[in-house]
Structure formats: C-alpha cells, structure tokens
Amino acid sequence: MVDRVDSNNNSSSAASRMLVDGAESGILLFGITPPRLSTAPERIREITAATLARLDVLDVDGLALYDIDDESDRNPEERPFPYLPTIDPAAYHADYLGGWDRPAVIYRCVGKYTEAELRTWLRTSDTGQVLSVFVGASSKDKTVRTRLSEAQDLRREVRPDLLLGGVAITERPEEHLRLLAKQEAGCAYFISQVVYSADAAKSMVSDYYYACRERQLEPKPVVFTLSVCGSVKTLAFLKWLGVHVPRWLENSLRHAEDTLAESYQHCLANAQDLIAFCRKLGMPFGFLVESVSIRKVEIEASVALAAEVSALLGRGRASA
Numbered sequence: 564m565v566d567r568v569d570s571n572n573n574s575s576s577a578a579s580r581m582l583v584d585g586a587e588s589g590i591l592l593f594g595i596t597p598p599r600l601s602t603a604p605e606r607i608r609e610i611t612a613a614t615l616a617r618l619d620v621l622d623v624d625g626l627a628l629y630d631i632d633d634e635s636d637r638n639p640e641e642r643p644f645p646y647l648p649t650i651d652p653a654a655y656h657a658d659y660l661g662g663w664d665r666p667a668v669i670y671r672c673v674g675k676y677t678e679a680e681l682r683t684w685l686r687t688s689d690t691g692q693v694l695s696v697f698v699g700a701s702s703k704d705k706t707v708r709t710r711l712s713e714a715q716d717l718r719r720e721v722r723p724d725l726l727l728g729g730v731a732i733t734e735r736p737e738e739h740l741r742l743l744a745k746q747e748a749g750c751a752y753f754i755s756q757v758v759y760s761a762d763a764a765k766s767m768v769s770d771y772y773y774a775c776r777e778r779q780l781e782p783k784p785v786v787f788t789l790s791v792c793g794s795v796k797t798l799a800f801l802k803w804l805g806v807h808v809p810r811w812l813e814n815s816l817r818h819a820e821d822t823l824a825e826s827y828q829h830c831l832a833n834a835q836d837l838i839a840f841c842r843k844l845g846m847p848f849g850f851l852v853e854s855v856s857i858r859k860v861e862i863e864a865s866v867a868l869a870a871e872v873s874a875l876l877g878r879g880r881a882s883a
Contacts, residue, residue: 652669
C-alpha cells in the first residue's frame with residue numbers, strides 16, 4: 564500500500580471526481596471477488612491479467628472489490644455454494660492491481676477486523692484512488708471484532724477524507740431511514756444489494772429522495788447492483804443471501820431454456836427502468852455490474868451487460 568496522501572488534494576482526486584461528477588449522468592462500476600486465499604501467486608497474476616484485459620474494453624468509472632465473509636448466521640438453511648475465504652481486497656488491490664489506474668471501491672466487512680487492523684489500513688490507503696464500503700454484521704447475533712458504528716467513528720477520526728459508502732437493501736422496510744442515518748454517519752454514497760425487483764429499488768429511492776428534500780439534505784448517489792444468474796443453483800444462492808426475486812421472475816428463470824439469457828435480459832430491462840426513473844426524479848445514481856462466478860460464460864455475460872449498461876448511460880456503443 565502507499566503512504567498516506569495529502570487530504571487537501573482530495574477535492575480533485577479521481578475518486579471524488581467519479582462520485583461527484585459521475586453520479587449526475589450515472590456512475591458505472593464493475594465488481595469482482597478477489598481470488599481464493601488458497602490460490603497460488605502465479606495463478607493470481609494470471610486471473611488478474613485476464614480481468615484487466617476484459618475491463619480494458621469497458622468504459623467503467625471504477626472497480627469494486629468485494630470482501631467475503633461467512634454469513635451462515637444469517638440463514639439456518641444450507642448454503643448453496645460453500646464459503647471459501649478469499650484474499651483481503653485491500654491486499655489484492657495493493658499487491659496485484661498496480662495496472663488498474665482508475666478508482667477502486669474496497670469493501671470492508673468490518674466485523675472481521677480488529678480496530679488496530681482497520682486503523683492501519685485507513686492510515687495507509689490512497690484516498691485519491693480508493694473509496695470504501697463498510698459492511699456490518701450479517702445478523703445481530705454474530706460475534707464481531709469491530710461494530711459498524713465503531714468503524715465509522717474510526718474512519719472519521721483517522722481518515723475523514725476517505726469517501727465512505729454504505730450498503731442499501733432495497734427490499735427492506737424503512738430502508739430510506741437507514742440511508743439517512745448512514746449519511747449522517749459520513750456515507751457519501753450507497754451501493755445496493757443485488758437488484759432483481761426494480762419496483763423495490765424505485766420505492767426505496769423515492770422514499771429517500773423525498774425524505775432528503777424534507778430535511779433540506781442533498782441526496783447521495785445510489786448505485787444499483789446488477790448480477791446475472793446462470794443457473795437454478797445461483798438463483799437459490801441469491802435467495803439465500805436475501806435478494807428478493809419476484810415470484811413471476813423466479814418461475815421464468817426456473818423454466819427458461821437458457822437461465823443466463825433470461826436473467827441477462829431482465830437485468831438490462833431493470834437498468835433501463837432505473838435510469839429513466841432516477842433521471843426523471845433528479846436522483847444521482849449509478850450501476851455496479853458484478854462478476855462473481857468462475858464460469859467463463861457467466862463472466863462474459865457480465866462483461867457484455869456492463870457494455871450495454873454503458874451504452875444506456877450514453878457512453879457509446881455496446882462493444883463487449
């Protein structure tokens with residue numbers, strides 16, 4: 564990691580420009596999970612080179628690096644895919660992504676880390692290129708090393724210039740009130756859980772937008788996460804994670820001849836719907852197209868979806 568940068572330069576940093584300027588017309592991020600912790604260094608370099616080659620053809624504003632945690636406490640049912648630890652996203656960014664010259668959103672599941680570990684990372688992160696999203700515990704009963712509120716206080720003390728984001732769960736009742744509380748705690752933007760119900764996302768954004776107007780606050784950008792679903796097992800995993808998939812869509816995905824193609828078209832339709840809605844409302848927004856599968860066909864579908872969303876945002880032709 565780099566030495567601490569001068570916080571006075573933050574107003575002109577790439578991260579700030581992306582967040583402040585990009586959200587009017589629509590931010591576009593591409594999200595990935597770092598390689599598994601057991602992966603050999605040479606293989607990590609191969610995976611990273613392939614990822615950067617794919618990203619090179621996309622007009623995205625930044626890269627999101629997920630922090631994976633064991634969330635078995637959130638759901639007593641068996642996890643459709645086993646939990647496999649991955650490389651710390653901050654370490655992956657520092658050690659392997661030197662070829663990435665745009666901003667990176669580094670997720671931090673803060674409950675995994677001690678206060679000392681978070682303090683060290685905050686002190687050494689480059690706020691010119693790095694943003695973060697702090698994620699709290701997956702359930703109220705989970706034992707954690709650092710609570711979300713403690714991590715937010717620590718960031719305010721150590722690195723107030725680090726642009727901090729929060730998680731938005733569009734289907735959760737009264738979510739707009741949680742967004743307001745996170746905004747008060749220092750969040751400059753929000754990234755949603757995977758969206759498969761545009762109606763739920765629009766309702767949350769509408770509630771948040773008008774609550775901000777009531778309180779004479781500037782609404783912060785909401786970035787909607789899109790994720791293709793390549794199989795019935797992936798659909799089960801989305802539901803296990805708490806993603807609301809409307810029953811009619813679940814039926815369509817289960818009975819489709821090509822589940823991946825069906826979900827792809829739905830993600831694209833949701834993007835069109837949300838772009839029109841946010842622009843009409845005057846709400847700053849964006850999209851995060853995630854690629855978390857190891858299957859080549861799903862990775863390629865994610866890249867193609869990002870290219871099409873880029874075109875919908877007015878950035879040129881969908882060429883991927």
